[in-house]
Amino acid sequence: MSEELGITVKRSEDFSRWYLExxxxxxxxxxxxxIKGCDVITPWGYAVWEIMQxxxxxxxxxxxxxxxxxxxxxxxSLIKKEEEHFAGFKAEAVVATRAGDEEFSDPLVVRPTSxxxxxYMYKLWIRSYQDLPVKINQWNNxxxxxxxxxxxxxxxxxxxxxxxxxxxxxxxxxEKFLSGMIESYSKMxxxxxxxxxxxxxxxxxxxxxxxxxxxxxxxxxDGKVVQGPGSHFLGQKFSKAMDISFTDExxxxxxxxxxxxxxxxxxxxxxxxxxxxxxxxxxxxxxxxVQVVIIPILxxxxxxxxxxxxxxxxxxxxxxxxxxxxxxxxxxxxSEWELKGVPLRIxxxxxxxxxxxxxxxxxxxxxxxxxxxLSEIPKIxxxxxxxxxxxxxxxxxxxxxxxxxxxxxxxALLRGGFVRVQWCGSQDCDRAFKSETGGEIRGTALRxxxxxxxxxCCSSVSKHVAYVAKAY
Ligand SMILES: [Zn+2]
Numbered sequence: 001m002s003e004e005l006g007i008t009v010k011r012s013e014d015f016s017r018w019y020l021e022x023x024x025x026x027x028x029x030x031x032x033x034x035i036k037g038c039d040v041i042t043p044w045g046y047a048v049w050e051i052m053q054x055x056x057x058x059x060x061x062x063x064x065x066x067x068x069x070x071x072x073x074x075x076x077s078l079i080k081k082e083e084e085h086f087a088g089f090k091a092e093a094v095v096a097t098r099a100g101d102e103e104f105s106d107p108l109v110v111r112p113t114s115x116x117x118x119x120y121m122y123k124l125w126i127r128s129y130q131d132l133p134v135k136i137n138q139w140n141n142x143x144x145x146x147x148x149x150x151x152x153x154x155x156x157x158x159x160x161x162x163x164x165x166x167x168x169x170x171x172x173x174x175e176k177f178l179s180g181m182i183e184s185y186s187k188m189x190x191x192x193x194x195x196x197x198x199x200x201x202x203x204x205x206x207x208x209x210x211x212x213x214x215x216x217x218x219x220x221x222d223g224k225v226v227q228g229p230g231s232h233f234l235g236q237k238f239s240k241a242m243d244i245s246f247t248d249e250x251x252x253x254x255x256x257x258x259x260x261x262x263x264x265x266x267x268x269x270x271x272x273x274x275x276x277x278x279x280x281x282x283x284x285x286x287x288x289x290v291q292v293v294i295i296p297i298l299x300x301x302x303x304x305x306x307x308x309x310x311x312x313x314x315x316x317x318x319x320x321x322x323x324x325x326x327x328x329x330x331x332x333x334x335s336e337w338e339l340k341g342v343p344l345r346i347x348x349x350x351x352x353x354x355x356x357x358x359x360x361x362x363x364x365x366x367x368x369x370x371x372x373x374l375s376e377i378p379k380i381x382x383x384x385x386x387x388x389x390x391x392x393x394x395x396x397x398x399x400x401x402x403x404x405x406x407x408x409x410x411x412a413l414l415r416g417g418f419v420r421v422q423w424c425g426s427q428d429c430d431r432a433f434k435s436e437t438g439g440e441i442r443g444t445a446l447r448x449x450x451x452x453x454x455x456x457c458c459s460s461v462s463k464h465v466a467y468v469a470k471a472y
Contacts, residue, residue, distance in 0.1 A: 037150035079116045144157060159264050165260045181259070193275070200445075219399055221273060271283065279338045295347050319381055401420065
């Protein structure tokens with residue numbers, strides 16, 4: 001695994017290369033697998049994912065969601081049943097056509113998402129109102145054979161995610177559940193110390209088959225956005241197509257109301273591009289696999305008291321601690337943990353042992369703090385978490401610009417970030433603007449804003465306040 005430490009390029013010089021170096025050298029992912037776009041998530045990156053899983057899993061279980069596992073393969077004849085849905089994935093679908101010498105009469109699609117296989121089972125399981133609601137989530141892998149250039153975590157052909165799928169007796173119950181889920185994702189973003197823009201996607205850009213879609217768009221430091229978790233209100237689209245129905249209390253047949261929602265390993269890439277600096281990743285304490293790395297500064301003949309103090313500190317501090325006792329130089333270790341984004345570094349040398357304190361260094365600001373009581377450390381971590389979130393909020397606020405005409409929008413877009421416009425709601429305006437500038441309408445604010453005036457593109461009456469940005 002050894003290669004030259006340190007990032008050789010600044011974010012301002014080449015953001016894309018900077019990112020590739022951070023994810024690789026920081027130990028998050030290795031792209032050198034034999035399959036392009038199917039990357040190896042290395043232990044440090046996977047440890048971040050495990051924390052995200054643990055946190056979110058606890059949240060959904062509190063809402064009565066249960067985990068299950070459904071097959072990786074979906075018969076082509078089944079997935080084609082909901083045409084509009086399949087059309088959205090068809091171009092990226094990987095299809096298995098044989099096993100050994102046997103050709104399949106019905107080829108098997110490797111799941112690009114699990115609606116069809118799950119709802120096939122829901123149809124078997126749901127009979128009466130007493131069987132509802134069904135609230136199932138699965139943690140699995142997904143394959144979408146993207147033909148565009150891949151980017152580790154952000155755009156990969158195989159990725160990990162959770163996909164939750166619920167079925168309810170009433171529209172109201174489904175929508176209430178979905179807004180609770182949007183709240184859970186908001187809580188996840190607090191752990192990410194990241195302020196997203198919560199958007200309702202334009203109708204023409206909703207998840208294939210969905211009634212409406214709410215996404216969290218997050219601004220990266222290069223001014224482009226990365227889409228975060230999506231929460232979809234499916235209505236009765238699938239239940240009517242697949243006849244997922246139940247008899248209600250009056251013995252009347254009804255179709256269920258459905259939601260689905262997912263969050264992926266893309267979030268790891270988002271965190272790095274959102275918070276990172278020229279030395280590497282900067283992880284918010286809440287999701288850092290190691291929150292405090294303790295580095296003993298060793299001098300020949302004086303090792304023992306320093307090591308003893310370091311090990312003792314790791315036991316006493318109420319946080320995820322790691323004592324780095326490897327034989328590398330202290331400088332090497334500093335650089336490596338900086339790359340990985342560990343929020344707090346503690347240095348302990350012979351003089352610190354004598355003075356009865358430790359030196360803590362914040363990853364986000366570089367601030368050095370002399371700490372006498374180890375019980376102060378969790379408070380410092382809280383402060384890091386809080387100030388990273390505040391910084392993220394300010395970054396978003398500073399990067400939403402208003403534009404009332406196409407020319408203004410173009411100019412604003414050149415500066416990166418979101419451009420807020422008045423929009424007639426027509427897909428043609430979105431298309432025209434996108435082909436000219438690369439920026440697209442990402443959606444309208446979840447907390448709806450009142451339209452006024454004319455569409456920025458075609459000058460007809462505005463129906464929405466919309467947000468435009470360039471996206472990954
Ligand atoms: Zn228009």
